[in-house]
Amino acid sequence: NAGVTQTPKFQVLKTGQSMTLQCAQDMNHNSMYWYRQDPGMGLRLIYYSASEGTTDKGEVPNGYNVSRLNKREFSLRLESAAPSQTSVYFCASNPRVKEVKPQHFGDGTRLSIL
C-alpha cells in the first residue's frame, strides 16, 4: 500500500535551473497539495488541487507552478530556482477539500539550491 509517493527524494540545483517534483497517490483521493517545510515555520501551502482539472494558489505560490496531470498525479515545477527555495517539499492528499479528514503525506523531496 504505497499511499503518496514523491520523486526524487533529494536534489541539488544551481540558481536559475528548473526542475519538476513529482507526486502520485493511489488512494483515489480527489484533493492534492504541495507544501514546503522550513525550520521553525511549519508546513506552508504552495498550491493545491481540489479535484482533477483544478488548481489554486496557497500561502506561498510565487516562483512555482503546478500541474494536476490526472487524478493520481500532481507535479510542482520550479522554473528558475532561487536559493530561497531551498527547503523540504511535501505532497499530500485527502479524500475531498472541505471534508474533515486527515491528509496523507509523502516522505518529501529535499531540495538544495546553490
Add this chain to the structure above:
Amino acid sequence: EDQVTQSPEALRLQEGESSSLNCSYTVSGLRGLFWYRQDPGKGPEFLFTLYSAGEEKEKERLKATLTKKESFLHITAPKPEDSATYLCAVLDNYGQNFVFGPGTRLSVLP
C-alpha cells in the same frame, strides 16, 4: 487569518517522565484539529482528529484533548521510540485548507 502556535519548541524528557505539548489556535470556527507525528526524513503521520471542545482521543501512551482555544497532547510514561516532532493543524469553517503549527520536537532519553 487562522493561526496556530505550538509550545514548547523542543522538549527533552527522561524515559517514563510524563508531560504535555500545547497547540494554541485562532480560527474563524473550528471544524477539526489534527495531530501528526513526524520522524526525521519522513512525512507527517496522522495521529488524531478532534472536532469539538471537550473531546479526548487516546492511542497507546498518547492522549489528545481539545478546548475552545487550545489542544494538548499528553504523553504518559514516554519511551525513546516516542521521540519525534509533533505537529498540529486546524481546519476552519471555510474548510478549504489546513493551517499547521511549527511543531514540538520531543526527545525521550533512555
